[in-house]
Amino acid sequence: xxxxxxxxxxxxxxxxxxxxxxxxxxxxxxxxxxxxxxxxxxxxxxxxxxxxxxxxxxxxxxxxxxxxxxxxxxxxxxxxxxxxxxxxxxxxxxxxxxxxxxxxxxxxxxxxxxxxxxxxxxxxxxxxxxxxxxxxxxxxxxxxxxxxxxx
Amino acid sequence: xxxxxxxxxxxxxxxxxxxxxxxxxxxxxxxxxxxxxxxxxxxxxxxxxxxxxxxxxxxxxxxxxxxxxxxxxxxxxxxxxxxxxxxxxxxxxxxxxxxxxxxxxxxxxxxxxxxxxxxxxxxxxxxxxxxxxxxxxx
Numbered sequence: 001x002x003x004x005x006x007x008x009x010x011x012x013x014x015x016x017x018x019x020x021x022x023x024x025x026x027x028x029x030x031x032x033x034x035x036x037x038x039x040x041x042x043x044x045x046x047x048x049x050x051x052x053x054x055x056x057x058x059x060x061x062x063x064x065x066x067x068x069x070x071x072x073x074x075x076x077x078x079x080x081x082x083x084x085x086x087x088x089x090x091x092x093x094x095x096x097x098x099x100x101x102x103x104x105x106x107x108x109x110x111x112x113x114x115x116x117x118x119x120x121x122x123x124x125x126x127x128x129x130x131x132x133x134x135x136x137x138x139x140x141x142x143x144x145x146x147x148x149x150x151x
Numbered sequence: 152x153x154x155x156x157x158x159x160x161x162x163x164x165x166x167x168x169x170x171x172x173x174x175x176x177x178x179x180x181x182x183x184x185x186x187x188x189x190x191x192x193x194x195x196x197x198x199x200x201x202x203x204x205x206x207x208x209x210x211x212x213x214x215x216x217x218x219x220x221x222x223x224x225x226x227x228x229x230x231x232x233x234x235x236x237x238x239x240x241x242x243x244x245x246x247x248x249x250x251x252x253x254x255x256x257x258x259x260x261x262x263x264x265x266x267x268x269x270x271x272x273x274x275x276x277x278x279x280x281x282x283x284x285x286x287x288x289x
Contacts, residue, residue, distance in 0.1 A: 001179075002179070002180055002200070002201050002203050002206075003201055003202065003203060003206040004206075005175055005176070005179035005180055006176060006179075006180055006182075006203040006204070006206040006207040006210070007206040007207065007209060007210040008172075008175055008210060009172045009173070009175040009176035009179070009180070009184060009207055009210065010172065010206065010207035010208060010209060010210025010211035010212075010213075011172070011210035011211070011213055011214065012168050012169070012171045012172030012175060012210075013168070013169050013172030013173065013184060013207075013210070013211055013251075014172075014210060014211040014212060014213060014214045014215060015168050015214040016164075016165045016166065016167070016168025016169035016170075016171070016172060017165065017169060017214075018165070018214045018215060018218060018222065019161055019164060019165035019168060020157075020161060020162055020164075020165025020166055020169070021155055021157050021161060021162075021165070021223065022165070023215070023222045023223055024154075024155065024222065024223020024224070025223065025225055025227075026153055026154045026155070026223065027154050027155055027157065027223065029154070029280055030153075030154030032273075032276050032277050032279075032280040033277075033280045033281070033284055034277050034280075034281065035281050035284070035285050036284055036285070037153075037154070039154055039157075041157045041159075041162045042162075044159060044162035044163055044166060045162045045163070045165055045166035045169070046166060046250075046254060046255065047166065048162070048163045048164075048165075048166025048167045048169075048170060049166040049167065049169040049170035049173065049255045049259075050170065050255060050258050050259045051167075051170065052166075052167045052169075052170025052171050052173075052174060053170040053171075053173040053174050053177075053255060053256060053259035054170075054259045054261075055174075056173070056174030056175075056177050056178050056259070057174075057177055057256070057259045057260040057261070059178065060177045060178060060181065060260075061260065065181065066177070066178060066179055066180055066181035067178050067179050068179050068180065068181075070179075070180055070181045070200070071181055072177075072181040073181050073182055073183075074177075074181075074183065074260065075183065075247065075257075075262070075264070076264065077257075077260060077261070077262035077263060077264055077265070078262075078263060078264060079264055080263075080264060080267065083245045083246060083247070084246050084247065084264060084267065084268055085246075085267075085271060086242075086245060086246070087241075087242045087243065087244070087245030087246025087247065087268075088242065088246040088248075088253070088267075088268040088269075088271040088272045088275070089242070089271055089272070089275045090238050090241055090242030090245065090246070091238065091239055091242030091243045091246055091249060091272045091275075092242070092271060092272035092273070092274065092275025092276040092278075092279065093238050093242070093275055093276070093279050094234070094235040094236065094237070094238025094239035094240075094242060095235075095239060095250075095272060095276040095279075096275065096276035096277065096278070096279025096280045096283070097231060097234065097235040097238070097279060097283065098225075098227065098231070098232060098235035098236070098239070100225060100235065100236075100239065101186075101239060101243075101249050101250040101251075102186040102187045102190055102239065102240075102243055102249045102250075102251070103186040103211070103249070103250065103251055105236070105239070106186065106190070106208070106211065106212060107211070107212065107215040107222060108215075108222055108223075108225050109212075110212060110215040110216045110219050110222070111219055111222055111224070113224070113225070114229075115224075115225045115226055115227060115229065115232055116225050118229050118232045118233055118236065119225060119232045119233075119235065119236040120236065121233075121236065122232065122233045122234070122235070122236025122237045122240065123190075123236040123237075123239055123240040124190075124194055124240060125236075125237060125240060126236060126237040126238065126239065126240020126241035126242075126244070127187070127190065127191045127194055127240040127241070127243070127244045128194055128195075128240075129237075129240070129241055130191075130240065130241040130242075130243075130244035130245045131191060131194075131195055131244055134244070134245065
């Protein structure tokens with residue numbers, strides 16, 4: 001059952017990304033280009049997504065178990081740390097350079113063009129690098145009571 | 152090659168579907184639909200209980216495989232793409248989230264942590280685009 005719901009969730013998510021046309025890097029860059037021909041489309045998409053997901057998270061926060069009886073695993077909402085700040089800033093530079101974030105990067109792979117493959121490979125290396133580095137610094141540091149953020 | 156004229160119902164309905172996907176995952180599986188987290192864990196060999204991360208990824212990619220030509224194109228100098236990919240991969244894992252995990256799920260979860268992350272990555276991305284397109288860089 002949990003595989004079916006995860007598959008359906010992915011299907012809705014992927015279909016929505018495609019319909020919103022935010023897989024096209026030029027449409028994302030048009031939103032980010034505030035000094036140029038700015039386009040608000042990404043904002044509409046994000047606002048609609050948040051509006052639909054909001055009641056679901058409201059419900060999920062109030063229960064320790066999901067509708068399938070699985071543990072509700074939501075990240076800490078109030079923890080602020082340097083990795084959050086620096087990581088988000090580093091992501092912002094890459095997103096601004098390319099107009100591609102992880103979801104669209106995967107969808108673009110289905111075209112199997114060289115540029116999409118280059119980006120996805122670099123993305124994977126960057127992710128593995130961050131996780132490897134994160135593990136090393138966590139081992140060096142005293143164990144933290146805060147659960148590692150799962151997102 | 153510029154931005155497309157996107158009918159507003161595409162933006163709103165597309166966003167609603169993305170939100171519905173996030174809603175299904177959190178209500179049924181108790182999990183956050185964050186692509187960077189899901190992908191990062193899979194790359195570490197952690198497919199999750201029952202392999203749910205793989206199931207999500209299969210669903211995510213299916214519409215693109217069926218309707219590929221609607222995707223748009225990624226075309227840029229390879230060095231720029233490689234650098235951008237590295238930064239996106241490293242940054243999203245370090246910051247524990249991307250546009251989906253922080254931007255959609257985190258904000259829907261009324262998380263100040265995610266709201267902060269989203270403000271930072273959108274702000275920095277806007278600044279980057281400004282420097283690239285209007286600041287004489289690149």
